[in-house]
Amino acid sequence: MNVTWVMGPPTGEEHGRYLALDLGGTNLRVCEVSFEAFSDFEVLINKNPLPEEVKHGTAEELWDYVAECLQRFLHEHHTGPSEKKVPLAIAFSYPVTQSSLRSGILQRWTKGLDVKGVEGHDIVPQLEAAIGRKVGAHLEVFCTREEPSALISLQGLPIDIVAVVNDTVGTLITAARQDPEVKIGSIFGTGCNAAYFEEASRIPKIHGRSNIPDDALVAINAEYGAFDDERKVLPCTRFDDMIDQSSARPGQQTYEKMVSGLYLGEILRMVFLDLHESGALFQGADPTLLRQQNVIDASFLSAIDLDVPGSVQEMGRLFKQKLGIEPSLPELRICRQLVEMVGIRAARLYACGIAAICKKNNWSTCRVAVDGAVFENYTNFRKRTMAALGEIFDWPPETETRITLQHCKEGSEIGSALIAALASEGPRRHLLQT
């Protein structure tokens, strides 16, 4: 449960141009968002895949890559040197300890990232140093070749880092600006997590600080992907144990490893392989591809787990293409059931996390804004989660659903830019700089 120093929902007054860098588990997105007060926004996004060597390299390599992508973005989208630095928020979807909005000490990497030299350090000075290196390098180029392209670099990257924001908090803020009934921001993608607003008086970590009124609302990043790392509550299977053991960080993110997109394909692969090795499935097939780690990803499940008649043929094509296996029709039916089991379990466990936040706050109605590719593309996931919520709260059949989930596309980036706006202006500015 991390205190984020985002103090209350936006008012709608936010306006101006802000930058956001979104460092997730799969991509690095650089965006510029322009807001008009009480109106819509415009967004420009550049998506850069996070190379494997960067995911497992050193802090310098990571931040140099980030600075490079940022510079490229500024170069493409800003024609002339600007006098004023643009406020930038880092959407950093990993657990950080924040002593202020503008700092974030990485507690531990999650979602398979394992970059040396970042854990235990504040990411803001690390990125600033990389930006400094970039400016220095381009100054040299400029002095020797007088390239016009070096102009923007000569200025220094014209940015001012003002906030470190978790993706769940960004999503919460984006959705709450459009709909005040939204109380939870959540991500269901590579990872799984949620954020909500808590009254300062109910947060022991900060309660009693003289500059924070008791009734101030503070966004809490639940970081509940790490729920039950002691393995006392969740009904883990031997496949969950195998996923954990083969992961970059065994013993961590127990709940997330049962639920989120990064792991669903691997769980399914292990079940298939186990059944094949015991002679129950894909008899006579060549399992070479099936033995490859991560050969199945979450898109494999969402492509199969559809309510469309005739999808068995489509499924056969997918097995051939991805796994080099041509299952019989009865085998395909079994596989379809296995996919459903993995998908239903994920949706039911995901519903538990949302329900826990609602129960803690005694909310009987709530809107949840969800961002993340798996939520967006796995069509059956939403309705299964809602059904599971109905079971948890024991709503009588036919009751109108009281907790609803809505997709909030690019919530993380837009919300981070909004938080950059809140940090740069507005009446709550002083609170944000605690």
Ligand code: GLC
């Ligand atoms: C992981 C991260 C968390 C993030 C989530 C969704 O659980 O630890 O910070 O919000 O993934 O991206």
